[in-house]
Amino acid sequence: MNITKNIISIAKKVLHEEAAAVLKLADYLNEDFDRCVQAILAIRGRVVVTGIGKSANIASKMVATLNSTGTPAMFMHAADAIHGDLGMIQEDDFVICLSKSGNTPEIKVLVPLLKRKGTQLAALVSNIDSYLAQHADFVLNATIEREACPNNLAPTTSTTAHLALGDALAVCLLESRNFSSEDFGALHPGGSLGKRLYLKVDDIYTQNAAPKVNIEANLKEIIIEISSKRLGATAVLGNAGDLVGIITDGDLRRMLSNFDNLANIKAADIMTPSPLTIDCEAYAAEALSIMQQRNITQLIVVKSGNFAGFVHLHDLLKEGLV
Structure with missing residues (x-):
């Protein structure tokens, strides 16, 4: 399929224009932005984000982002607000109103009603001389030079700028708020993203057998242990019960090439000493990262420094982490 150069050039032009507009927003950050953040941190209520048209769509996404990052928020359509939904705004709530022009009829009706309730209002606008900006407590400047639309009409660059701000x-x-990855995981328990943030090795490895042999174990004992536990490996423990090595299917294959006489082979002869381990309290995503980096399919799990079992790549696949 041939792609015309004109199509690609148009797409590049849009991306370059929108990227430049977003970068320009950094120059508009001022004391109002700082004060707005401080005011939101101080409220005991929620952040109510409102808008109309395409701004309403961006407002809805903004609410989702705030909620998922530790700031309770809700969406209110500006048109519905002036037809009854204004009642959802409670004392100590904070309103952010998104609008490109800041002069739409619905906004002009809504703003006085919000001010009458004593609600703090932030205007995220592309026109700082607008009615909305002039009556807001905080102005978040999302000014753009023009839309990416060739007719300078369809909200394109403006919605991108509002989204980024x-x-x-x-x-x-x-x-x-010092919102951590653990906090994020608590709010995202579903799907692979959530599991990466909260699932620990301790939640998985106990489902597996814990193959182990003594350092003096003979070849028959080693093969039986690996075969019966079906993890492709066994831990090797010293006489004091300490972890000293690991024997994998690969070690057994290499043994056949390295030894002519198999009769007197012991675990100590073919094991890999000082094996990689992972603590049972580590996140499963960390185990996956180690396996991918080392190109291995299993890791020995330790608990309080002692051998506890194995976590296998198949376990992580089953949990949807891969």
Whole structure:
């Protein structure tokens, strides 16, 4: 399939224009942005994000980002707000209103109602001279030179700018709250993302057998242990019960090439000493990372420094981490 150069050049032009507009937003950050973050951190209520048209779509995404990063938020459509939904705003809530022009009829009706309730209002606008900006407590400047649309009409660059500035606000709140990956995981328990953030090795390895042999074990004992436990490996323990090595299927194959006489082979002769281990309290995602980096399919699990069992790549596949 041939792709015309004109199509590619148009796409590149849009991406370059929108990227430049987003970068320009950094120059507009000022004391209002800082004060807005501090005000949100101080409230006991929620952040209510509102808008109309395409701004409503961006507002809805902004709410999702805030909620997932530790700032309770809810969406309110600006048109519905002036037809009854304004009642959802409670004392100590904080409103962020998104609008490109800041002069739409719904916004002009909504703003006085919010001010009458005594609600703090932040305007995320592309027109800082607008009605909305002039009546807001905080102005988040998302000014753009023009839309990427060739007619300078369809919201394109403006919605991208609003989205990016909303993300900047959410991340500032996140870092100010010291919101950790563990906190993020607690709010995202579903899917592979959530499991990467909360699933630990301890949640998985106990489902497996724990193959182990003594360092003096003979070849027959080693093969039986590996075969019966079906993990492709066995731990090797010293006489004091300490972990001293690992024997894998690969070690057995290499043994056939390295030894002519198999009769007197012991575990100590073919094991890999000082094997890689992972603590049972480590995250399963860390186990996966080690396996991928070392190109291996199993890891020995230790608990309080002692051999506890194995975690296998198949376990991680089953949990959807890969």
